[in-house]
Amino acid sequence: MPANTIPPTILDALDLADASWRPILLEGLAAVAAANPGYLPALAADNYLPTGQRLFAAFALPLPAVRYVLVGEGPYPRAESATGVCFMDGAVGDLWSEAGLSKPVNRATSLRNFMKMLLVADGQLSAGDTGGAAMAPVAANARGNGSIQTLAQLQQNLTRHGFLLLNAALVFRPHVPPVIEARAWLPFLQVVLASLAGTGAKLVLWGKIAEQLKKLPECAGLEQLCAEHPYNLSFITHAGMQQLFGPMRLLRAH
Template sequence: MTVTIVPASITDALFLAHASWRPILLRGLHAVMAADPAYLPALAVDDYLPTQGRLFAAFALPLAQVRHVLVGEGPYPRAESATGVCFMDGAVGSLWSATGLSKPVNRATSLRNFMKMLLVADGQLQGGDTSGAAMAPVAAAAQLPESGVIQTLPDLQRKMTEQGFLLLNAALVFRAHVPPVQDARGWLPFLQVVLEALAQQGGAALPQLVLWGKIAELIKRLPVAAMLPQVTAEHPYNLSFIGNRDMQALFGPMQLLRA
């Protein structure tokens, strides 16, 4: 007999999602079970990131407040870094150091390049020179008491959620022994349900898909994707992301670095 019940350890993680999302996410989990009855039961007994029940942490933002859906590739491959929220590295506190970006930011290549893209979009850096020497005076100014600049990664996450960003990963989990694209395919039925709910919200404008990297482009295969406006870019771990004009045009007016 085929198992059709979503494992309890998976449904228990719904508690971190906002109440407006929980019935939708449960439908999404049932869609995963219908597509591949073995996937979630196998995941439930496996080692995966994020830990601490944070599988659906990105859905803390209420459904009605979502204006952008940023889809990255997958969780960071380190337990201290994977938070269940795309791009938000749990190992990063301060954004700045005396000489530029902080060491944890520089270690998180994608975050480093995203920060530099924001600084270029804001006119604080020149696109052709984002070196350490160019960063030093920017960082020094950012840390002045009267700078009006955010200081920590949680500040950046707050600014992005205030702009209505649902920060998702195409693959909600990372497993060291499973190719990320394989897990991403497993979650596609779930994401179809999530995006359908957003497309059916109504309102003045539909949420915009912001797709980063090759795995995120799997989202384009979903029937619902054609219903939503979208913009794509290389993954931020590519140095070219800093100079991506589409990303500068999208994020620049939001002034995410302003406190």
Template structure:
């Protein structure tokens, strides 16, 4: 089946090791729902700028973890094609005296709660007190040179640990329910997970939409952890997430 040209062009953002797999995944979508990709190509969706497959810049042979969120941020400047990497965020820490996290991080709820979870896991914050003076003290230490300073550095740290940062739906459209778009991408994910099966990466599923991937046999066969989506405050105190990410020391330089 013919894949629309704008969708194929977006494959250029992926690492070459992924291209044949992603093409097979798109063919699987087309076989299951022939009208989906042509309709998508003619529609307005996020991410823009051919970043649909940007998460696949991580080379296939370096994948050790597959982190799956729900979908792109619903803002053009934020949706990068990489799970919870908000394009509107540069600095992580507030530049204001007595400030904690930067304003853009605070606006990106999932990223904010992920940062706080990391600080709790590192012993810098108590999960019962993750704001105000306690968070400001973390910021002061970070800006003194003890921690990474930008979201780009965070993405590099995650990549260095072998993370593939995906969303259950690779697109966001305000007039389409995210669960509906995610369902359309299931054949694509089955293809991707089959390609990873021999490597047995650990799968981390964030939120109800991501958990729907467990319908796929290739996903069921992988070791995995499911958690609430980071936009929930309870994520900060999630012990499994703390145990997984804490030893990685993602905030440290």
């Protein structure tokens, strides 16, 4: 499908992506259209998350800067939360409260468990005790010792380490199952992943939907790290994720 036949609102969303990605994203959209010609026109005529033309917001990170591709399931199912960037809940500002993690963080279950995993990896929290009583002194320490204070700072630290924060499904619609939405975007992701061949980028897959990408030939040359989705409590103690993220010290302010 030529670019001039892709719905204009979809094309306009490319403005939030870095210029280095534009030809690749156009090729990816053409692949989506070739596989399912009615998908993009139907999407453009529908209401979906993220709003605000943030469909490709994750691609603000320039292609040469990508060292990791973190893939989750799909956008948060709340307009204020879905940002177009995997796992970054737009409803979250402050990370900490006097009692532990802030209420918005605790509401975003996946983010809460990711934060606790980072704290365990950093030795600030015991893997066997991550409840409220254990979190209170950790939070008190974090609010005054040079730790990051906001989700925006966490996203900046992830970006600094070269994380492209994607979802297997770029959109959320309440009447479309996430697995169906992800299937429609699979040709797009194949083009994106093919563009990273030979770069040394690593693929970090969270959850069963994202894990399906392991089967793609485009992933054969990428090192792959898999974990259950962070909305599972067991993610907090995932040794592979602790080994990956621990040395990055993502909770430290820069």
